[in-house]
Amino acid sequence: MYSPSLLYHAAHPRNPGRLPEPTATGAAWYLPCGDRMHMDFQIAHGRVQDVRAQVYGCGAAVAAASAATELLHGLPEEEARTLSSITLNRALGDIPAPRRHALWMVLECLAQALGPRDLQTPQGGSHAWPHPVRRRG
């Protein structure tokens, strides 16, 4: 069962759409559910000045992106980059387990847009994330 917070964000997504000139952008697909997510960022002076999310998919994906934009807005870039799935899940009142791919999609967008979080192995190697996609800044 979806929480009131999740239902609210799914029905009334915050900061929807794309930014005309993002400084960073990330995208994620989750084929089993048919979800597509884009997140656009305007980073300036080390902070998230603006963030938008465009989602085609299930209610959980729409809600996760919506709640993420509210959490990310105004954050220092480093805090935005390392937003945790636990924080996001809490903001959504706990996504049911079969829909938690929505959390992963947000983290994937963040990793693509802002760079990888520290996912070092005990041997000192690092997880192979794609390089951040940036147009400028």
Ligand SMILES: [Zn+2]
């Ligand atoms: Zn989904």
